[in-house]
Structure formats: C-alpha cells, structure tokens
Amino acid sequence: MSEQTRMPAGRPSKGERTRARILAAAAELFAASGFHAVSLRDIAAHAGLTHAGLLHHFPGKDSLLIEVLDHRDREDAEVLSQVAPREHPEEFLRGVVRVVHRNMRTPGPVGLYARISTEAADPDHPAHAYFVRRYELLRAGLTEAFTALAARTGAPPGHDPALTAQTLVAVMDGLQTQWLLAPAAIDMHAAVVAFFARIGLDFRDVPPLPDRRSGSEPSSASTTSAEADT
Amino acid sequence: MSEQTRMPAGRPSKGERTRARILAAAAELFAASGFHAVSLRDIAAHAGLTHAGLLHHFPGKDSLLIEVLDHRDREDAEVLSQVAPREHPEEFLRGVVRVVHRNMRTPGPVGLYARISTEAADPDHPAHAYFVRRYELLRAGLTEAFTALAARTGAPPGHDPALTAQTLVAVMDGLQTQWLLAPAAIDMHAAVVAFFARIGLDFRDVPPLPDRRSGSEPSSASTTSAEADT
DNA sequence: GTCTATACTCGGATAGAC
DNA sequence: GTCTATCCGAGTATAGAC
Known part of the structure; x- marks a missing residue:
C-alpha cells in the first residue's frame, strides 16, 4: 500500500514534481469539499494539467485518495x-x-x-x-x-x-x-x-x-x- | 424540514402509496449499499417506475435521503x-x-x-x-x-x-x-x-x-x- | 516518459408528451 | 402521475503527439 515512498533526496524529476503537485491539489480539494464532490478534472486543473494527464501518474481517483x-x-x-x-x-x-x-x-x-x-x-x-x-x-x-x-x-x-x-x-x-x-x-x-x-x-x-x-x-x-x- | 409528515389516516391516495414505496425502496438500498453507490434508477426500478417518475415525488436524491x-x-x-x-x-x-x-x-x-x-x-x-x-x-x-x-x-x-x-x-x-x-x-x-x-x-x-x-x-x-x- | 484529445458509460436532472 | 428523450458532468480507457 505504501511502497516506493522513500524520498529520492536528490533533484526530483519532472514527473515527481508533477506527482507532488497533483497530490497537494488533491489534498487541498478533498479537505475542502470531500471525496465525491471533487472531480479529477478539478484536481487536474488545479495542478495545471488535464485529467487524462493526471491519470498517467495515478491509476484512478481511489489511489489518489489513499x-x-x-x-x-x-x-x-x-x-x-x-x-x-x-x-x-x-x-x-x-x-x-x-x-x-x-x-x-x-x-x-x-x-x-x-x-x-x-x-x-x-x-x-x-x-x-x-x-x-x-x-x-x-x-x-x-x-x-x-x-x-x-x-x-x-x-x-x-x-x-x-x-x-x-x-x-x-x-x-x-x-x-x-x-x-x-x-x-x-x-x-x-x-x-x-x-x-x-x-x-x-x-x-x-x-x-x-x-x-x-x-x-x-x-x-x-x-x-x-x-x-x- | 419535517412538515407534512402526519399520517393521512384515511385511505392513502395513489401518489401517497407510490411515495411510500419509493421511500421503502430507498431505505432498503441505502442501508444495503450506502448513499453514493445507489442510483435513482436503482431505487426507481425497485419501486416499479422510472427515475424520472421518481423525481416527480422527490425533488432530488438529497431530499430522498433526508x-x-x-x-x-x-x-x-x-x-x-x-x-x-x-x-x-x-x-x-x-x-x-x-x-x-x-x-x-x-x-x-x-x-x-x-x-x-x-x-x-x-x-x-x-x-x-x-x-x-x-x-x-x-x-x-x-x-x-x-x-x-x-x-x-x-x-x-x-x-x-x-x-x-x-x-x-x-x-x-x-x-x-x-x-x-x-x-x-x-x-x-x-x-x-x-x-x-x-x-x-x-x-x-x-x-x-x-x-x-x-x-x-x-x-x-x-x-x-x-x-x-x- | 509525459501529456492531450477523444470517446464511452453511467450518474442526476430537466422538458415536454401522454 | 408517469414516461421518453435529452442534457451535462462524472470516472475511465485508449490512441497518439511530443
């Protein structure tokens, strides 16, 4: 469930930074409006990409929540x-x-x-x-x-x-x-x-x-x- | 919030019976699968009508819940x-x-x-x-x-x-x-x-x-x- | 590896015919 | 009072541009 969560410590790659941005946006929006009320499109827009782009980093909304x-x-x-x-x-x-x-x-x-x-x-x-x-x-x-x-x-x-x-x-x-x-x-x-x-x-x-x-x-x-x- | 909930006592009209059927179906399905997992179409089918017909009796899913x-x-x-x-x-x-x-x-x-x-x-x-x-x-x-x-x-x-x-x-x-x-x-x-x-x-x-x-x-x-x- | 465009399915909701 | 048809937005999946 929480594998691959060690910090790379060095310089984060572009993908890792995008991932972090998505995670931060999701945390903020989930906290503000709950899980069901927030759409992937909302989160993606908040992180500066499209919802399809978001799904490249996370397999689905559920995994984002976890x-x-x-x-x-x-x-x-x-x-x-x-x-x-x-x-x-x-x-x-x-x-x-x-x-x-x-x-x-x-x-x-x-x-x-x-x-x-x-x-x-x-x-x-x-x-x-x-x-x-x-x-x-x-x-x-x-x-x-x-x-x-x-x-x-x-x-x-x-x-x-x-x-x-x-x-x-x-x-x-x-x-x-x-x-x-x-x-x-x-x-x-x-x-x-x-x-x-x-x-x-x-x-x-x-x-x-x-x-x-x-x-x-x-x-x-x-x-x-x-x-x-x- | 809970006005008009006194029993009519006399003979319930067709609309009232339909309403009661919808409410019973909603209670059963909500209890079994939760709120979000159940659709208006599910409830309506369970009560014997279409989801649009259901929405004639209740303004929306939320009011049904309440x-x-x-x-x-x-x-x-x-x-x-x-x-x-x-x-x-x-x-x-x-x-x-x-x-x-x-x-x-x-x-x-x-x-x-x-x-x-x-x-x-x-x-x-x-x-x-x-x-x-x-x-x-x-x-x-x-x-x-x-x-x-x-x-x-x-x-x-x-x-x-x-x-x-x-x-x-x-x-x-x-x-x-x-x-x-x-x-x-x-x-x-x-x-x-x-x-x-x-x-x-x-x-x-x-x-x-x-x-x-x-x-x-x-x-x-x-x-x-x-x-x-x- | 990163992302966009697009499309499919299903949800709630509305308009209007019967 | 109930249905059919339709709309819009959701999650998801795929193809392909860069």
Whole structure:
C-alpha cells in the first residue's frame, strides 16, 4: 500500500514534481469539499494539467485518495512514533492529546478523515483495508500504553486496557463528528483531557504542538514504532 | 424540514402509496449499499417506475435521503421519548443503552447514519441543519438526564453533566465507526455499559429491544418529549 | 516518459408528451 | 402521475503527439 515512498533526496524529476503537485491539489480539494464532490478534472486543473494527464501518474481517483490519507497519516505518526507506548506510556498518551489539540486548527483534513473512515465501512471501498489496519494499530498502541501504565501504577481490579483504548479512540472520533458540525459548541481538547482525568491521568499541562509546516515532505518518516507488530 | 409528515389516516391516495414505496425502496438500498453507490434508477426500478417518475415525488436524491433519515429517526425517538429525561433520568439512559443494543443488529442503517453525519459537516450539505439540530437535541436530553441524576444522588465535585453528555454521544458515535469497520472486534453494547459503569451507573441488566417491525409506519409518532425546548 | 484529445458509460436532472 | 428523450458532468480507457 505504501511502497516506493522513500524520498529520492536528490533533484526530483519532472514527473515527481508533477506527482507532488497533483497530490497537494488533491489534498487541498478533498479537505475542502470531500471525496465525491471533487472531480479529477478539478484536481487536474488545479495542478495545471488535464485529467487524462493526471491519470498517467495515478491509476484512478481511489489511489489518489489513499495516497493523500497516507501522507497525512505519516505526519501524525511523526508525533506518536517518537516514543514507544510500552516504554513511555505517559509520553505516548501525551502525544495523543497534542494531536487532538492540533486537530482543532485543521478542520479540513479532520473532516476528510472522518468522512472517509465512515465511507470505508463498505468492504468494497478503496480505503477499507487501510482504515481497518489503521484502527487496529491505533488500538494496539493505546492498549500497550494502558497496559504498561496499569502494571506500573497498580491496576484497579476491573480495569481493561483494551476496552479503555477502544473507548478513547471512540471519544476522539465521536468528538470530531460533533465538533465538525458545531465547532463553537465543542472543545475536543478539553473533552479528551477530561476523559483522561476520569481514568486518573492529569494531562492539563500538555503543551500544544507547533503549526504544521506547509506542504513539505516529512524529513524522516522511516519506521514508525507505532506500527509495531501486534 | 419535517412538515407534512402526519399520517393521512384515511385511505392513502395513489401518489401517497407510490411515495411510500419509493421511500421503502430507498431505505432498503441505502442501508444495503450506502448513499453514493445507489442510483435513482436503482431505487426507481425497485419501486416499479422510472427515475424520472421518481423525481416527480422527490425533488432530488438529497431530499430522498433526508426523508429516509427522518423516518428512521422517529423510530428511535419512539423509544427515547417514552420517558422524560428530567423526571426519569435512569429510564431515559436505559433507553439509550437499548438503542445501542439494537443498533448492533442493523449495520445498514447505522452505517448510513454515520456516513451522512460526517458528510453533513459541510454547511452546504442538504442534511447539515438536520444533524446540527439532532446533536443539539441529543446532548440537551442527555444533559438534562445527567443533571437530574446528579441532583438526586449527590453530584461529585467536578462533575459536568454537559461534558458527560457530549462524551457519551462521542463514545456511541465513535464505537459505530470502529464497529462498522470490524464488527467482530467491537461490542458496542458492552463498551457503552462499561462507560456507564465508569460514571457509577450499572446498566448490565437492561433488557434488549424487540426487533424492528418491518417497513410499517410508526403507529403514533406525534410529539416527542426528547424534542423539548432547550 | 509525459501529456492531450477523444470517446464511452453511467450518474442526476430537466422538458415536454401522454 | 408517469414516461421518453435529452442534457451535462462524472470516472475511465485508449490512441497518439511530443
């Protein structure tokens, strides 16, 4: 799914630059208007070529979507994969809070993600396998963190790390839905901090994340420890 | 948005019966394959007419969608509106658990709802206002219930009923996303019961809801107390 | 290897005949 | 109230210019 994504580092060829332009245009337009509402002709025009020319670089609209998702994914992975959930669970969970905080500055990509993740419930959807795997990894990483945390601090009797992980993911996703519909009424960051407080973690002091630098490739997105083997 | 939805009660005219047939076909096909994957020609054929004939009864595909959602909404409202959140908060919350439980038997409509609710983040979406209002009402009802409950049982110091309501809604929505992607891995009912347990409510014994009777109009869906004034 | 031109099929939507 | 005919724009595929 994400092979051949290492940076050429040297001088990018003309085709590679065109590809990057297309990807940037797709990300922007998808984020602004969603997947179905945007046509290949729109994206192509935005990137300065015809839709047939675009199809020389990408086999179809679906693959374009997946590559856009994959790219954004690596940006979050940059934050979360700095620290292994098993060894430094608190730090890992702090990273989650920081991502949520930053998400409140980027409704476009957040909306895109929310939209596609629900569309992808259909097994025939091009991004289905992508999201199944993504959620598995997310839950696995959080479960590891909660397990390590419970072992360290002494777990309450009925505590279930996997259930907590699943619920935390649900809270973050569900908050996005409400926030996207009524941004002024929902404070995702505060709600997630409150959720952590309910399970005994005080994350009120977690510092915000710097603004995402605009449209550049991640400098080093090699192996992400968040993608550890289950 | 939902005017002219009272039952004519007398003998339905031919047009009304056709309308009902179209609506039933749309609900079935949307639930089975989603919104975008189903064409007006599919729905029309399923209802026994051409797509142009269908468009005589509904101005467009969007309005068809909204009416389908509205219809399903009233069915859930039947459960939740039996009891006022302020007077009988436990019963009201029990109703929520029962709806979640029943949802696990109907992935089609649940998926449709999840999809549309994220698409509707776009202010230009035909269902935008619908979902904004729906979430406001949901949160308002739950906030009332949690407030009444806190007043009765003695509230913990830092307890915020509105925040709890918002988080519960998020949990239910987010669980749906994960469940739709991997039904075998997620038990929405158990997770919601666990969430209630975390805030001190034992809902393990809530009885399931009977199966939805197939394709008939609600017998009396007049005023829903869940739609009380905010 | 990069791109344009063109065409095919299917979608939603409209106009007007019956 | 329903149909036929038609329009426009979507995703996709192919041929061929450079």
